Amino acid sequence: MDTLTSLRVFCTVVEFKSFTAAASRLGLSPAMASKHLTHLEDRLGTRLLNRTSRRVSLTEVGALYVNQARQMLDGLDEVEAAISNVAVTPRGTLKLSAPMWMANALIARAIADYRQRYPDVSVDMDFSGRIVSIVDEGFDLALRATSRDRLDPGLVARPLMEVPFQLVGTPDYLERAGRPSTLSDLNGHSLLLYGGMNANGNLTFKGRSGTEAVKFRVVMRSENEIMLHLAALEGMGLVFLPAWMTQSDVNKGALEVVLPEDVMFSIPLHAVYPSKKYLSAKVRTFIDFFAARVDSGRVCVNS
Structure with missing residues (x-):
């Protein structure tokens, strides 16, 4: 059984929290999706998902594994696109952290417009105000308002605007x-x-x-x-x-x-993300889209 397909099945099941929905998205039967997950768990020698008749949830090991699997699959898609010179359609869940004060109508409008352009991307936003660990917690991107010298030097920081x-x-x-x-x-x-x-x-x-x-x-x-x-x-x-x-x-x-x-x-607002040679399509398009909104003044406030 193809382990790469099994990885895609696992990540899609986690995204949709359903074997049936994941199987439909990938063009598989629910039974085949379940076999792929079993193959992956047997290969690793550990359980990745807790499954009942009503819900699917990650085990502790599964929560760690899915973050690495997502990054690997995103990178693979980008490499294949670079080689074949074919644009990758942004898809999947964009896990994003932002300051609490960004939970406002301007940002909601920007997110809605982004999803209208890229309907295959769903957005999981954390507005708790805490400084998340982007890599350890599986975030794709963080928007942080601070000076560049206060950001983690191991991350890429793209300045977007002055707030x-x-x-x-x-x-x-x-x-x-x-x-x-x-x-x-x-x-x-x-x-x-x-x-x-x-x-x-x-x-x-x-x-x-x-x-x-x-x-x-x-x-x-x-x-x-x-x-x-x-x-x-x-x-x-x-x-x-x-x-x-x-x-x-x-x-x-x-x-x-x-x-x-x-x-x-x-205070300068930065888009912060892990350093990768091949940035996933969902992250790249979101940053470019948000930066364009800033340049056009559509997420700015006349003070």
């Missing part, structure tokens, strides 16, 4: 606490602090009048940007957030941008 961050607060809060007109006016203001920033609220800005240190009063700290956004809308204080999260609130007057010429800054 603008704004300091915002509700009109009600600014009426109560005072609407700042200079950097020094920010001293003592309530700050909703992202966990990755300076924990004591001492921040330095390069404003119109030069560099100035500001001492905020931290009233809330969280690693969850969505919670910080909601707290800001409740008038708890000022918060630094990506313009993608806040621009619609600013447009309708629910939030105001504070001192945009003094405290606004940007």
Whole structure:
């Protein structure tokens, strides 16, 4: 029995969580798909899948094996395409990690448009906010907003755009606490602090009048940007957030941008993926598609 076909059957069963669906996709009978899985398990001497009449799930060994198998099959498809000069149709599951604040309507629209163009690709997105281990956890790609020197040197990082961050607060809060007109006016203001920033609220800005240190009063700290956004809308204080999260609130007057010429800054967004000579079609097309959206301004926010 062809082991390469058995590998494809295994990965497709994992993707669809069904022998019947996988067999249909590959043009096999369910019985033949099951035989291929049995062949692969016998060859390895271990069980890869737990099978019941209602569900299929990966064993611990299977979870490790499927990541390597997927990478190998993706690479093989790319090599064959390079040799035969035939384009590979992107297909399979694109496992993607992104910052929590990217879970918004702009990104949803971009994903929908990508899938309309490449309907054979399904997207598995992690917006937990944690820094995933791309290789160990089987991710194809991560979008990370940080400077290049803070990224894993063993990974490829393609810069996509600069993400603008704004300091915002509700009109009600600014009426109560005072609407700042200079950097020094920010001293003592309530700050909703992202966990990755300076924990004591001492921040330095390069404003119109030069560099100035500001001492905020931290009233809330969280690693969850969505919670910080909601707290800001409740008038708890000022918060630094990506313009993608806040621009619609600013447009309708629910939030105001504070001192945009003094405290606004940007962070580079990178597409990060394992270093491979032959990048899978689903990863390559997604990065190119997203980069084109950025260049055209369709995933940017006018700040």
